[in-house]
Amino acid sequence: MKKIAFILGLAGAICWGQNSTQPSPPIMGWASWNNYRNHISDSIIKRQTDYLVKLGLNKIGYQYINIDDGFFDGRNPDGSLNLNKERFPNGLKPIAEYIHSKGLKAGIYSDVGPNTCASIWDKDKGGVGAGLYQNERKDLEYFINDLKFDFIKVDYCGASQQDLKLDEEQHYTYIKKMLDSISSRKIGFNVCRWQFPGSWVTSLADSWRISGDIANTFHSMTEIVDLNTFLAPYMSPGHYNDMDMLQIGRGLSYEEDKAQMSMWSILTSPLMLGNDLSQISDETLKVISNTEIIAVNQDMTEQGKLISNYKDPLQVWSKKLNGINSGERAVVLFNRTKKKEIIWFNFSDLELKGGVSLRDLWGHKDIPGKKHNRIGVWVPPHGVVALKLKGEFAPKYTYEAEYAYLHNYNLTQNTKVLPNQAKHAFNERASRHALVTNLGGTAGNYIEFRKIFSPKNQTRELVIHYFAKEPSIATLSVNSGKSYKIEFQEAPNGGKLSLKVPLKKGFKNSIKIENDENQFADLDKIEIL
Numbered sequence: 299m300k301k302i303a304f305i306l307g308l309a310g311a312i313c314w315g316q317n318s319t320q321p322s323p324p325i326m327g328w329a330s331w332n333n334y335r336n337h338i339s340d341s342i343i344k345r346q347t348d349y350l351v352k353l354g355l356n357k358i359g360y361q362y363i364n365i366d367d368g369f370f371d372g373r374n375p376d377g378s379l380n381l382n383k384e385r386f387p388n389g390l391k392p393i394a395e396y397i398h399s400k401g402l403k404a405g406i407y408s409d410v411g412p413n414t415c416a417s418i419w420d421k422d423k424g425g426v427g428a429g430l431y432q433n434e435r436k437d438l439e440y441f442i443n444d445l446k447f448d449f450i451k452v453d454y455c456g457a458s459q460q461d462l463k464l465d466e467e468q469h470y471t472y473i474k475k476m477l478d479s480i481s482s483r484k485i486g487f488n489v490c491r492w493q494f495p496g497s498w499v500t501s502l503a504d505s506w507r508i509s510g511d512i513a514n515t516f517h518s519m520t521e522i523v524d525l526n527t528f529l530a531p532y533m534s535p536g537h538y539n540d541m542d543m544l545q546i547g548r549g550l551s552y553e554e555d556k557a558q559m560s561m562w563s564i565l566t567s568p569l570m571l572g573n574d575l576s577q578i579s580d581e582t583l584k585v586i587s588n589t590e591i592i593a594v595n596q597d598m599t600e601q602g603k604l605i606s607n608y609k610d611p612l613q614v615w616s617k618k619l620n621g622i623n624s625g626e627r628a629v630v631l632f633n634r635t636k637k638k639e640i641i642w643f644n645f646s647d648l649e650l651k652g653g654v655s656l657r658d659l660w661g662h663k664d665i666p667g668k669k670h671n672r673i674g675v676w677v678p679p680h681g682v683v684a685l686k687l688k689g690e691f692a693p694k695y696t697y698e699a700e701y702a703y704l705h706n707y708n709l710t711q712n713t714k715v716l717p718n719q720a721k722h723a724f725n726e727r728a729s730r731h732a733l734v735t736n737l738g739g740t741a742g743n744y745i746e747f748r749k750i751f752s753p754k755n756q757t758r759e760l761v762i763h764y765f766a767k768e769p770s771i772a773t774l775s776v777n778s779g780k781s782y783k784i785e786f787q788e789a790p791n792g793g794k795l796s797l798k799v800p801l802k803k804g805f806k807n808s809i810k811i812e813n814d815e816n817q818f819a820d821l822d823k824i825e826i827l
Contacts, residue, residue, distance in 0.1 A: 321534075325570070327350075328360065351401075361403050364407070367425060368424075405449035409454065410453070415455035438476050438477060442483070449487075454466070488540060490507045493710075494525075500537055501537065514545040544570060544573075546559060547582035554680050557682045599621055612634070614641060616629050616647075625689045628685070628687075629686075649694055652692075703746040719743055720734055725820070737821065743812075763821070766790070768788050
């Protein structure tokens with residue numbers, strides 16, 4: 299193991315203050331599950347806490363120590379939680395106090411159902427009966443008021459595996475309301491459903507898992523990236539799509555580790571370390587302590603979007619920085635192939651023009667400004683190039699359907715995603731090879747294009763690009779106001795229709811298309827002319 303280089307004085311450019319009245323950026327810290335699963339102890343938690351501080355990671359944003367499953371030992375006769383005496387002989391209170399004594403925040407774990415995940419998948423009998431089900435107030439008061447934990451991850455194993463047929467939205471909402479009622483402190487709340495839970499979660503939780511558990515493989519990492527590709531409409535400041543704990547330093551190559559750090563950051567996911575910090579290498583420390591990449595992650599302007607063709611292994615991702623109308627962009631060029639490749643992109647696709655300056659965020663160096671619109675960069679296999687660009691904001695007035703808000707996306711009942719709800723699909727004839735299908739036919743199964751820009755109050759021509767196997771109709775409304783009946787013609791190879799619509803100055807325009815009774819055409823994109 300290489301000698302560890304400690305981090306000193308790197309946090310000056312970024313501030314991680316947690317003001318409860320303001321939205322917080324994605325949380326950063328360390329969590330126990332990836333490296334230890336349920337085999338945790340007070341000594342392990344203390345050691346990781348010590349090393350997080352010793353390495354200086356607390357100074358650059360890593361503020362949470364989250365204790366995952368493995369501390370339970372069923373319940374006492376009075377119904378209170380019993381703790382595993384071998385793993386935590388003095389209980390959890392001294393551990394929470396120890397974490398707090400280091401200036402950090404402490405996180406804890408539970409399950410919606412009666413049993414925890416480790417009791418099911420790891421045969422840990424201590425988790426049987428230790429979930430929140432029918433003990434919500436008692437357990438949450440214990441965790442939050444008695445032990446003073448600052449964050450809770452709530453899993454769903456006990457609810458799903460025991461076929462309780464609970465209403466997920468109802469029970470997670472009940473838990474959130476309980477948290478709010480028992481404490482005036484801001485308590486971080488993570489919904490762990492191993493898939494995007496549904497649009498209901500986006501104002502309820504601070505973060506929500508969008509996938510099953512991550513493994514320390516490149517395939518697992520890219521699979522999670524794919525699941526988060528079109529979830530940007532559901533992120534807002536203080537509410538994030540959680541791509542699971544980082545596997546950096548746990549067997550992937552240096553380039554793959556950089557790729558994960560870059561992709562989790564441009565997609566605005568929580569950054570929770572999952573490696574053994576006491577055995578960290580210089581390379582791993584370098585990856586997780588890149589403050590220029592961390593700054594991209596902590597910027598709450600938006601979640602990054604794919605601007606290259608869907609399913610292309612050479613990917614271009616872009617994220618606006620420092621405001622929706624700024625000329626700053628983070629760009630990650632991601633090479634998912636096994637050989638070195640050149641990846642091209644256009645500044646106009648980033649809504650930039652003029653002389654554009656570039657900075658290499660892994661090389662920590664500026665690149666001479668580019669006056670041309672197109673640039674190509676060599677990217678290593680399974681690797682990334684991460685850039686920061688500055689130019690002049692130049693709106694394109696084109697809005698891809700795959701990045702519109704789908705109200706019924708992943709609508710779930712009894713852990714099953716309901717059929718015939720709006721979803722994203724591949725179509726090589728569509729713009730960027732992606733579109734939205736299964737629209738309409740049920741209440742709430744609509745599409746809404748949001749944050750549509752207009753430089754002034756005006757009436758403009760709206761063009762809708764679509765694909766349709768047969769004619770259909772829908773209702774279109776602008777800014778929740780005037781509605782229009784629109785008719786889609788049969789167009790299996792693509793068609794378009796246009797109409798005049800009123801727009802307000804700024805980014806607050808929205809266009810909603812719906813039909814509660816019948817499904818309508820697959821949508822590709824809209825343009826404002």
